[in-house]
Amino acid sequence: MKERAEFRTSQGVVPFGVGAIIDFLDESLMSAGLDAWPYELADPSMKPEILKSSQVVDGRLARRLSAELGRPIDFFLSPTEAPDIVPRGIPHLDRADMPFVRFPNWHFCPRCRHLKHVPWNTPWRSEGLRCHNPGRRAEGEAKPCSELPAKRRPRLSPVRFVAACEAGHIMDFPWHEWAHSGDAPACAAETAQLYLYSTTAAGLAGVVVKCVSCGSSRSMAGAFQRDALRGMSVPSCPGERPWLGPDGTVACPSLVPQTIQRGASNSYFAKLTSSILIPPYSAKVQQVLDRPDIWDEITSFTVEGKPHLPFLKTKARNLGLDEDAFISAVIERLSGDGAAAIDTYTDETRYRFDEYKAYTGARPPELERHDFDTRACDxxxxxxxxxxxxxxxxxxRRLRETRVLTGFTRLVPPDAAGxxxxxxxxxxxxxxxxxxxxxxxxxxxxxxxxxxxxxxxxxxxxxxxxxxxxxxxxxxxxxxxxxxxxxxxxxxxxxxxxxxxxxxxxxxxxxxxxxxxxxxxxxxxxxxxxxxxxxxxxxxxxxxxxxxxxxxxxxxxxxxxxxxxxxxxxxxxxxxxxxxxxxxxxxxxxxxxxxxxxxxxxxxxxxxxxxxxxxxxxxxxxxxxxxxxxxx
Structure with missing residues (x-):
């Protein structure tokens, strides 16, 4: 397996968007937050290069989300493409790997069944992902994993049980607390040696976590009940947000987290907002003005709200646009009138009504049909x-749809999460x-x-x-x-x-x-x-x-x-x-x-x-x- 796994660019938004768990061979990773995206970490001089290749322009949708979220949204970014391997040449400056964190952190050895906590930022090739357990296998007297040659030590596999709450937080399953939830006194978490066994019992009753340090054990039967984790040393959701790194923990109003399987369908519900690009927003001149870098450059050449016409003419020629149409659109936008006016509505009905009218309205001019073209039939x-x-x-005949990730939920879909x-x-x-x-x-x-x-x-x-x-x-x-x-x-x-x-x-x-x-x-x-x-x-x-x-x-x-x-x-x-x-x-x-x-x-x-x-x-x-x- 390669150290760098690959997926389609669109999959970096859905289904493998921020906070989603993606399974590779012997790997379980979580897509990291926007703070770790290449655009945020790039040197300021490199950001324009990333914008050229990854920026998605849809001014109508940006204005709608600005009103809906209560904060300005200037543009959208698609996941960057993976960097090419260029042995003799200049690499693409606008490409970078997408960031992931390791989750869940608890892993087990498929050979000796020993449970081990692995830090969230452990590299794939790290020896920390191999079993070094000095204990012998329970089923025989074979050598312990620690005595095997380094390359023959088994790679640890991620456990398949985690805990989450409806606020979107997710955490490792409390293995130590679960194993010691009986009447026997619990040993310290630092000294406990936990093993995850499979028995002949059916279902979850056949999965048993055992502490060999004190002999406490418990099967996973009942772990998926709504209040299964209540009453242990997990009184409420700790508010962990591993996709945001070690500083992502926040207070959570949820009473208690619930056990789920790592790859279950309810572990991640993306909240997507989609929009069809329609006239006049589909016009090339409007899409150019919706780019923050170009609009900031234009506004920097205004005096008392009036544009600098010679600059606009030069800019239009450089962009391959009609000078008169470009200047007219800039003046409209600066005055706050016309198609460029900021929409303050958040109602989905009104938003879709504009699209509804575009289908049944006049066909766009021939030069503006690149992203939206219709033909009415009798x-x-x-x-x-x-x-x-x-x-x-x-x-x-032609349409362009923009899909944007605004957040996500767990356990219940966004519409049911209030x-x-x-x-x-x-x-x-x-x-x-x-x-x-x-x-x-x-x-x-x-x-x-x-x-x-x-x-x-x-x-x-x-x-x-x-x-x-x-x-x-x-x-x-x-x-x-x-x-x-x-x-x-x-x-x-x-x-x-x-x-x-x-x-x-x-x-x-x-x-x-x-x-x-x-x-x-x-x-x-x-x-x-x-x-x-x-x-x-x-x-x-x-x-x-x-x-x-x-x-x-x-x-x-x-x-x-x-x-x-x-x-x-x-x-x-x-x-x-x-x-x-x-x-x-x-x-x-x-x-x-x-x-x-x-x-x-x-x-x-x-x-x-x-x-x-x-x-x-x-x-x-x-x-x-x-x-x-x-x-x-």
Whole structure:
């Protein structure tokens, strides 16, 4: 194994973002905080080089997060690329390794089962990661590990149990306290010799931690109960934040940490904020002005708030921009008017409404279509039943999506955590980790008239009301605000899943490479009833165009027809279609892995709030579905 492991640049934001645990062969590391990122540690003269290659520009999203987080966010940075090995030449100055810390710190020897605490900054090749235990193996009289030749001593493996709290803190499992939690007096932690054995018992009862110094032992049975660590010498969460280094510990209001497995899905929930780059922010001149280095240079040449025109003309020529457009945009931004004005809203509905209008609005000028290009289709060119169900079809030939990590939680997802996120750095930064991806998509706008009639049906209200009652019960149990869902949201979300599954089959895309973006609102000021199905890849050239082609007349209507036909039959029927609640917290009705669920990366709702009946009805009553009354 190489000392430097590799992963894709986007994976440094999600799923291996700050605070996440990543497993390598015989290694368990945690992504370090922003304070240790190459940009923060670089010499001031080197920072412009890193910005050139790693900076992600999305002024609209930066303004939104500034208002949402209550502090200025100037830009986003993607993880730096790994440095090239240049034996005879000048290395890339903008490349550097991404930082990690060792976690968990407790390791065990796979040969003698001895437990050892390893410091967080122990290098991979360190002898500290080999077993030097002088004790003999419990199962025989073989030589102890300390007497083996240095290169034959076993490498220590990280333990698979840790403890975490809902505030995002995480700590090593208290092995000494757990082993000595019986009635026998505990020996000192400094002298205790702990071993982690596996017995023939089933499950966690077969994993036993034993102190050979005093003979105390205890199995891991019951360790995962909510209050399992209460009453020991762990009265409350110590507030450890190992991703921030030794100075990251803070006071924690959590009563007691909970035991989890190191690689469990609830060990890390990233809080991502995404945005589609739309006009006028997608214009090249606006993206240039959104770069802090260029804007700071421009403002340094202003006098009483007025720009220095000769400097702006020279700057525009150097950047390859039209002089008049560049000067006009600078004046607009300095005056606080126009597209560059700072947005103070944090409402997701209003934010998405701007994107919703961009899809159905005028096509951008030819020179401004590099990051956003659309083509509206006449729904009259599709089959009649399709034109009854949808008001508009827009083929998004080019789009750019920015995804930014704003924090994370553990044990429960961010939405269920009440908004409390673990910090990414010791002190707030004026930047956040993120990355930009390009792709293409299909935008569908539902018929508002037909949707209103469907939402008013008593059967529709009953199905949505059942899910709403379940949402209310869960919110009350957790002390969280009650989320309100509408028939339109349930329908459009469920239909998006059915469409993605069919598109993946017909286009050849893997379903995990297709994503949904929902635009649903009954707010009179921001009415929305649409969805965007798109593919966004990490490649700078985007995708091959197959998805857009599938949205043309004669293809999309056939795809939707096939999606609805396949949704009418599920291998789990009649259990699935008659279900009154399934999935996590019973927040799905007629939706399971066989008919409607998608990879989690494709769904905005975590594969919840789904019901194919609202789309296709039931075998006995197709009219219950939005498309059930449409002649296909």
């Amino acid at each position: 729904v009259r060119g599709y089959e009649p039943w399709f034109a009854q169900a949808f008001e508009a079809v827009v083929l998004v 908004g409390a996120l673990a910090a990414l750095s010791l002190a707030p930064k004026r930047w956040l980790p993120g990355f930009s991806v390009r792709g293409e998509g299909i935008f569908l706008q539902f018929s508002r008239e037909r949707l209103a009639a469907f939402s008013a049906l008593p059967e529709t209200e009953a199905r949505v009301g059942a899910l709403q009652a379940q949402l209310r019960r869960i919110a009350v149990e957790r002390g969280r605000p009650v989320r309100v869902i509408t028939p339109a949201h349930l329908l459009i979300h469920s239909f998006a899943h059915l469409l993605i599954r069919q598109l993946a089959f017909e286009c050849g895309y893997d379903s995990s490479s297709l994503r949904e973006r929902l635009y649903v609102s009954d707010d009179p000021a921001h009415p929305m009833a649409g969805l965007l199905v798109y593919t966004a890849s990490g490649d700078s050239e985007g995708t091959l165009g197959g998805l857009v082609r599938q949205g043309e007349a004669g293809r999309l209507d056939a795809t939707v027809r096939a999606a609805l036909a396949n949704a009418a039959i599920c291998s789990s029927d009649p259990l699935c279609i008659e279900s009154e609640g399934q999935g996590t917290n019973a927040l799905n009705r007629a939706a399971c892995h066989a008919c409607a669920l998608l990879p989690e990366t494709s769904c905005e709702e975590g594969n919840l709030l789904l019901d194919r009946v609202v789309a296709i009805g039931t075998p006995a009553n197709p009219g219950l579905g939005y498309f059930g009354g449409v002649t296909i």
